[in-house]
Amino acid sequence: MNTKQFISNFTTIVSVFLIIQPLYSQQVTNAKVEFGGRQLNGTLGSSKFTEYRDMSPGLFANKFSLGFMNGENTKFFSLWGSNVGQYNQNFVAQFGERGSFKLELEWDQIPHNYTNTARTAFGGAGTGALVMPDLVQNKLRTLLTTDLNPGVSGVQFDTLAITNLVLGSVRGVDIVSRRDKGKAMFSYSPIEEIDIKLQYTNERRSGTKPLGGNFSFNPIELIEPTNYRTQEAKANLEYAIKDWNLQLGYSASVFDNNVDVLVWDNPFREIDAVGSGSRGRIDLYPNNSAQNVNVSGAGNLPFDTRLMATASYGWRRQNDKFIPFTINTAFDTVSNFPVLPAASLNGKVGTTLMNFTVVNRFFSSLWFSARYRFFDYNNETPPLIFPAYVTADNSLTRVQRRNAVIGYKKVNTSFDATLRMISDVSLKVGYEREDWDRKHRDAEKTEENIYKASLNYTLRSWFLLRTSYSLGAKKTPHYNAEELAEEMYPQGEPVGTLGQLPQLRKFDMATRDRNKANVMTQIMPFDVLSFSGSFGLTNDDFKESQYGLLSNKSNNFSIDVTFNPTYDLAIYASYTGENFNYAMKSKQRSTPAADTSGYDWSSDLKDVVQSFAGGLTWSVDPEVLDFAIDFSYSDAKGTIATSAVNPILVTSAQNYPDTRSILRQLHASVGYHLTEHFTPRLEYRFEGYTESYFNQDVMQPYMVPVDPGASGAVFLGARQPGYSAHIIYFVLSYEF
């Protein structure tokens, strides 16, 4: 924020304060303003540093809050804001009368800085048309098709010349988007028993983001324009009397994408041909809408029984006009070119939710609860048969395809009993059954039995223990790996196609045993010292899966210590360790003859994350000087180890380089209470981020030096490299 903006914003805040106060209220309940300046130093060029925030140097208005009430303390007006005048600013205003009504207005902005290392040869970033000079396209095509060494099989093109031409044609572009959201909420209670709530939000998301595009096996990385508007309206009515209440609700959400398609030039071809398009076209996310009506209610029944119930029905619609099969004009002359079976999808989904929960506490030492929940995702979208399609705006694939109208029903039934024989101790045992009934997925039905137990112990102020364990056994009675293909190929899969591996079990539908345990404790042996710790593990064993995900195991451990030797001093430290392990198995497949176990390969994926944090707050002199310092360190390491039964047959079964990301943060502040209301504060913040990702670090606009097969591919070279930032803040805080 520049000085002019700062003065403007500061003046606005003060003006609002001065205008509203006499108009509305008789007393100020709170007022706080923080403003100041910051200076930055270090390697700050990474978009990661400003991924979701505005960290411009110079003057800034950090936050403010103003609260007024009338003399009887019945009416209120509050206004607060943060990051005023910056891209991540937020304002909230509330106005109302206690027990009667409240109006809240909010304005919020969230920037999303994807990358600032991107380079592109396309013009028109941010629009639906990415264009490249024909001359460049022509030169690139010529270079790519000119064989420097005809004696060797394949085209031996001039890699260096192409690289130089691509790098010479690209220019830097920041890929950034932002959400601007306005929200209005009104609640009104005409009588004590009735509450009415209305809410409306309007969010605009604008900017750009990276997107993949392709011609055959040649990725062309694009800049997608985002110009979305999402509007949401909600209305709720609640009637509550002693022992009973009823809620009625309606919600509607409408999404509009103001850019329907993204068209881009093929960097390596300026003239359309069957088999090689000069342009590509992606259908961007279609406009859609969703509505929902719901009824909820609860009642206290005899014998200390409470019934809670919800029924809701939602409907989604999507009926954007279909775009043609291709933008490649060379297909205009192709005979028997397919015709679209419909102008649009007329996509419809109905969702139904019913939930009934009953709790009984007739016995003070034995509580029961039972629950039935039904959710239906009923897809009423019509199935359409497409006689053919154009693959990547290049080639016509004359294979009939039908859209799979997937849907599912999910039913959960549970029962549990809690024993409270001893004061402060509760032991709970329970059983839950989960049934899925899917349409057009490999496993039509799955059934899971889950057995649960938990123990809680609270010993007044100094000891707390919460433990839980569950064992889930999911069964898949029948699995058909070809179910989806059977639905999507009305005339069967083309001859010679291998189809899905019959032994594959997709993890979300596979037979699985799940062991899950959690322990959490808080101990305060002395008023000045407290510990808290937790341990959790989840082990998923896909015991009938021969291929696909075989196991998924994770555990975590945390400990947190706080020491308050005096009222004025607090010292704290924490550690969290996390482990994630996945084991999967696959098979390299090409022809029926080579579809043997000799082509099997496996991969073990492991993530280890360690996080430390600590700090100290010290009111050196509570009325004069305070000091705080804290730090955090998070280190995440990922390994992907891959091996093959026969490494000679599966040559690419090799370990990936380890990935690693480390975030270090240090923050120190000193506040001097100049007067009761006025506190200047000096702060220092350090943030250091380093990362090493094999799949990102190598990225350049032209990747042939890394992957010789990527000759017809162009990328953005988009990365989010590490950064190191030293930030000094001087903040003046005025409060009364």
Add this chain to the structure above:
Amino acid sequence: MVISLIKKIIPFSMAMIVFGMLLGFTLPSFNNKLVGSEEAVERGKLVFNKYGCFVCHGNEGSGGVKNKNSSTGGVVTALTFTSRAFNETALRERIIQGPKVVVKADLKGPTPPLSMPNWRGVIMDSELTDLVVFLQSLTPEEGEEPKPVSKDRPPVPEFMLANNNCKICHSVVTENFKTNPHYGGHVTKNGDSEEIVCATCHGDGKNHASRYGDPDAILRFTKESSASVQEKNAACLQCHEKGIRLYWKGSTHESKDLACMDCHKIMEPASPQRLFTKGTELEVCFQCHQQRKAQMQRSSHMPFREGKVKCSDCHNPHGTANEKLLTEATVNENCYKCHADKRGPFLWEHPPVAENCLNCHDPHGSNHEKLLVVDRPRLCQRCHIESRHMTQPQLATARFAFNRSCQNCHSQIHGSNSPSGVRFHR
């Protein structure tokens, strides 16, 4: 400069004191003791007991009643040296006006519960005179110890046992309550609408008062309270078992014996909104959900730590009709609140995407880009063993692995509405 000034002032001051002592000066006496008749002292004692001063100040002003976080050592001060601190006029003023604030030992800590009320218009002038005489009689002579005090306390005066008299001992706390959102609210009890007062939540204070302020004789919400979690929560639920708390009973947090006050602090909340025990909602949740706190620091994260997303955007900690305390019926419907672009329905659906975003993403934070649970291409290869390039392990240097891996080409992986988008290329 300041230090040099101090260096000059201290020796000068010390020199002046020594000089004064040599001249025979003595330090001034601060004893403003007013000598009154024994009858006046007795009458003053009766006044002291009549107005229940002993409830907070102890028998015959001996002090020692706990007053957490008060700057006077966490107890109400004794009155045995009153005459050294106040002359008659100041003492009279102090009694009828009360102190404006009770100074906290820790400025960020809670307001001390006990504070002197304002007796103006309540105590008669003649009573005040006698009370002052009595209080000043408590001050021992120079070099003497205070008189021993009887342990038998007189009964608490009847007026202190009446309804809505909490402000007699808790004047500052009750005054502060006027800015609380609960102030001025109403609650329906036995069919009648009643204004919210202290007893609405803490229960009838008669026992508490008659037992000289015994904290266990009233419903307290602190961890030191002898009340069970259920008893504490019942006080809140008498009004709040509706709205977003409809499903509290039987919910995950209720069955783990969480008290409302584990997250909320009614009297002096740490947050500007929602009466939280901590400054922000994230801090409240992270008291127990420590792994989520660690996940927030991952390279790939939603803007939690930037303060733009909070737990209650997706979860309702008070219980819902949905799994994992989600506010919406499914995981996906939660995600669509911010990502309505991916809602569809699409012509070409990617079934695991349409069914559950968590099949591929961990919304709480990940060390893999796009909040993915594992790196691509392995993410996709968990399910795709059809044939050709997708079944090859792929070298790290291949375009099938680097950058967005599979999504370098299959970019419309969340669903496509293009007639040629069956493979999510378009």
